[in-house]
Amino acid sequence: MQPLELETGLIKFTHCKKDIYCRCVPESCPLCGQSAVRSWKLEDAPVSIPSPFVSGHRAQCSFVVKPTNGVFLGEYDGCSDLHVGITSSKGIVYNYNETGIHRDDAGWQQCVWVPLVPPDLYALIHQWDAYLEDFSAADYWLSHRYREQDHNCYTFALMFINSMLALQGKKKFNKNEFTERFVLPRTRRASKYITICTEISQNYFYIIHNPENRYN
Missing domain, CATH: 3.90.1720 (endopeptidase fold (from Nostoc punctiforme))
Structure with missing residues (x-):
């Protein structure tokens, strides 16, 4: 396996009542295809997830x-x-x-x-x-x-x-x-972060269907 280039952190936003992780916010939601940024509630807005790794x-x-x-x-x-x-x-x-x-x-x-x-x-x-x-x-x-x-x-x-x-x-x-x-x-x-990064490297997004299990 090749090292993943995701040490700078991830982005999490909420759409379709799901937490979605990615490198950057897309124009459209990968679940419903509608605008991913229109009419965001404060709790749904993108937040930065910093990398747990340092030099x-x-x-x-x-x-x-x-x-x-x-x-x-x-x-x-x-x-x-x-x-x-x-x-x-x-x-x-x-x-x-x-x-x-x-x-x-x-x-x-x-x-x-x-x-x-x-x-x-x-x-x-x-x-x-x-x-x-x-x-x-x-x-x-x-x-x-x-x-x-x-x-x-x-x-x-x-x-x-x-x-x-x-x-x-x-x-x-x-x-x-x-x-x-x-x-x-x-x-x-770090283990949760690795899981998310691996999924993003393969599918561009990591989607948590149960918000209670979100990455914090």
């Missing part, structure tokens, strides 16, 4: 997720392995795998992300890169210590996050807590 190299001080191989849009099957990392304040993605620590300045252009530092915490942002570099340099992250099940990229990311929380006197997260609170809501949204 990890533009996501400052964040937890980022991408497919281990390929990209989300057009290539991810929903079952393949995911890879995670932590970004520096300059967009370098620190990540850990069977070959050790990596500091990537490319390759993370399409990620689900969780911001970790409020933009007004200038002191922490200023020290973030030094903390991240020192943490990554520990022997604990040598390649021979890697274990796919319990000493992996997620271990690396979560341990760093918890070290930053401890530094601020805040409660640490276990893997389930962090995943359920921060990661799953974003990956579920």
Whole structure:
């Protein structure tokens, strides 16, 4: 499959009591053939649906997720392995795998992300890169210590996050807590977005017949 060029977002409008997603609003409704823009009620007017994906190299001080191989849009099957990392304040993605620590300045252009530092915490942002570099340099992250099940990229990311929380006197997260609170809501949204983009790439529109199941 080829990557889909829909990272800039989608448009949703309502017609025939259906939610219709597309790249841009058509002149006529794909369901009834009548004007898609005439006499719109406010609740039916087009709204922009932003992409849930960002470039990890533009996501400052964040937890980022991408497919281990390929990209989300057009290539991810929903079952393949995911890879995670932590970004520096300059967009370098620190990540850990069977070959050790990596500091990537490319390759993370399409990620689900969780911001970790409020933009007004200038002191922490200023020290973030030094903390991240020192943490990554520990022997604990040598390649021979890697274990796919319990000493992996997620271990690396979560341990760093918890070290930053401890530094601020805040409660640490276990893997389930962090995943359920921060990661799953974003990956579920991304999964719905991928479904919509795939349908649009094949049929130009994605139509939700039951508004209660709409993408939010």
